[in-house]
Amino acid sequence: MKQHKEQEFEELRKRIEAASSYGRAEPKPGKWMAVSEMGKLLGLKKTDRYWLIHKNYFRTENVMGILRVDIASFEKWYANQVKYRKVTGEEPGLELKESSLSPGDIAELLGVTTDTAYSIIRKNKLETVIVDYWKRVPKEVFWDWYHSQSRYRTKEDRERDAAVEAETLTMPEMAGLLGVTRQEIYNILRNEKYMHYFKFVIIADRKRIYRKGFEEFLAGQDQYQLKSSVDISGSVIVGVSELNDKAAACGSGTEKKTIPEKKYLTREEAAELAGVSKGTISKWYQEGEIPVIIIGKGIRIPLKEFEQWLSKRKEEATASGND
Known part of the structure; x- marks a missing residue:
């Protein structure tokens, strides 16, 4: 295997060093660069330059007896790979990043670990392409999956969701406020007498109800009353006095409906x-x-x-x- 590679490198050297007998014209400025220039641009040693040429990633041609690299095809290759980086600091893979995402990109977008990003790709069987031995997901594939679920959210969507969460309650939170079981909450939500009070929204795969509807429910019936102002984790959800005021405001007539401050x-x-x-x-x-x-x-x-x-x-x- 080693001998075979040495033979390939030797053939490449001969191509580079061989004089052309075809009488080609002088290379046009800005169209070609020497292999040595390409190697210096990428910070590659001589053997690594030959190996990159051998891969045929970009166009090469023997011009005036010297093997040269077509600059346009080289730049196209550079914009669609991430393994090699120019010594000038120019970012590689710009076109690649426009069209696809790495697992690291997905992890950053969703605020999860890279392991979780790989798990998402695997479990949801997302289409991938292999670039420089690394998996990448076409952006169109990723966003189609993203909009089909609600568990994972981008930073922008999490910020938007936070505003909605502040206006809503989960089923366990509602159960804690009323001092009843979660099953009883589901019974309330399915009850034709009460279901018109509640409007639902799903955030991160969890169904939530709007606080306003909950307040109207408290004011509109006598069977259920606020039992506690803390949720199951002990953190304050909403003050009892605040719910008293809002529930009273939702009621009709002059009589105020008061929720006991301490029961x-x-x-x-x-x-x-x-x-x-x-x-x-x-x-x-x-x-x-x-x-x-x-x-x-x-x-x-x-x-x-x-x-x-x-x-x-x-x-x-x-x-x-x-x-």
Whole structure:
């Protein structure tokens, strides 16, 4: 194999060094450059220059006894490859980048890792072309796939989505606000009595409802009320007083519909009210002593029922002490 390559290089050298007997005209300025000039432009040693010529990436011709490179075809090749770079710093692959994307380009566009970009290409069977041993995806193919899904978003679309997210709620967030299960939320959304309140939007493959419709729903019925002002992760979604004002504004007539400011306690608040530790509160609800509602991975304790339970417990303790 090595001997074969050496023979090829030797043949190339002979072509370059051989004098032409065809009486060709002088090369036109700006149309041709010598192989040595091409090599210096790319920072290549002599052997690497010959190997590049041997690949026939661009047009070469024997002009006045010297093998020369056609500048126009060389520039066309340079604009459609990314392996070689001119010592002048001129960026390679400009035409290639206009028509296709590398996995790195896709990763940057979508704000994901390069591994994820490769996974997207593989799982969605996106058409690829191989350039300098690297996969690239034609832009038309990428954008057709992009507009067919909503999970992955560009930076511009993420910024646009953020504005929409600020005006919407997910199903789990709605469940947390009402203190009900997610299944109950789906029942509400399918109920003909309530479905007209809700308008949906899908962001990153998740269905969301607009807050305005949720506020109108709160004001338009009496079966469901706001139970908590925090979501399942504990971060504030919207203030209770704010929802009170908006829900009242959505109602009709002069009577205002008010959502109670405090109907449920956290474990910490219940512990402080009872004068015990959070661990004792956990023990009580795990033993079924006190009523709770489950919100995601957290709990809320109904204030009224808890106060009644504490009062009854105190009375029983007092009566037992008298006996």
